[in-house]
Amino acid sequence: xxxxxxxxxxxxxxxxxxxxxxxxxxxxxxxxxxxxxxxxxxxxxxxxxxxxxxxxxxxxxxxxxxxxxxxxxxxxxxxxxxxxxxxxxxxxxxxxxxxxxxxxxxxxxxxxxxxxxxxxxxxxxxxxxxxxxxxxxxxxxxxxxxxxxxxxxxxxxxxxxxxxxx
Numbered sequence: 593x594x595x596x597x598x599x600x601x602x603x604x605x606x607x608x609x610x611x612x613x614x615x616x617x618x619x620x621x622x623x624x625x626x627x628x629x630x631x632x633x634x635x636x637x638x639x640x641x642x643x644x645x646x647x648x649x650x651x652x653x654x655x656x657x658x659x660x661x662x663x664x665x666x667x668x669x670x671x672x673x674x675x676x677x678x679x680x681x682x683x684x685x686x687x688x689x690x691x692x693x694x695x696x697x698x699x700x701x702x703x704x705x706x707x708x709x710x711x712x713x714x715x716x717x718x719x720x721x722x723x724x725x726x727x728x729x730x731x732x733x734x735x736x737x738x739x740x741x742x743x744x745x746x747x748x749x750x751x752x753x754x755x756x757x758x
Contacts, residue, residue: 621734624649630726630742631697634750637709639717641668641701641744643728645692651738653690655729656700668701672720679703679717700726715751722748 627647633640645651657664660671669676680702682690692698701721705714721744728740 621732621736624733625736626651626692626694626730626732626738628692628728628730628738628740630728630740632742632744632746634718634747637705637707637714639701639703639705639714639721639747640699641721641726642697642699643692643740644697645694648694649732650694651692651730651732653692653698653728653730657727657729659725659727660723668724668726671724674717674720718747718751722746722751 625647626645626649628651629644629646631640631642631644633642643651643653655666657666658668658671659665665671668681680699682698682700690698703717724744726742726744728738730738730740732738
C-alpha cells in the first residue's frame with residue numbers, strides 16, 4: 593500500500609514538474625516577444641519611415657514589401673519618382689535579413705531637407721509617399737510569425753495643392 597502511494601506521489605510530482613516546465617516556456621516566449629510598429633516621423637523638415645521594436649525580444653525582419661496602386665515592390669526606391677541618392681533607404685529581401693533589437697528602430701526611408709528647404713518640395717515628397725503601404729514580415733526568436741502593415745496616408749494630411757491618389 594505504501595509503495596503504491598509513493599508511486600502515485602512520484603508520478604504526480606513528475607507531472608507537475610512537466611507542467612511547470614511548460615508554463616515557464618510560455619512565460620519565456622511572452623517575455624521575449626517583440627512588439628513591432630511602423631512610425632512615420634514628419635517634423636522639422638525631416639520625413640521618415642521607421643520600423644520600431646517596442647518589445648523585449650529581437651524582431652527578425654524577413655521581408656519588406658511596398659504596395660503602391662496595387663503593384664508590389666521590394667524597395668521603396670521603386671515606388672518613388674525621386675533621385676535615390678537624395679534620401680536614405682534600405683530594402684530587405686530573402687537574401688538579406690535584418691534584426692531590430694529591443695527599444696530600437698530600423699530606418700526604411702529618411703529624407704532631411706535642411707534649413708533652407710521650401711514647403712513645396714517637402715509636399716512633393718509627402719505626395720510621393722502617401723499612396724504607399726508597407727508590409728513587414730518577420731519573426732521572433734521562437735520562429736513565431738509577425739506581420740505589421742501600415743499605409744503612408746499620414747503624409748497627405750498637410751498637402752493642399754496636390755491631389756493624392758490612393
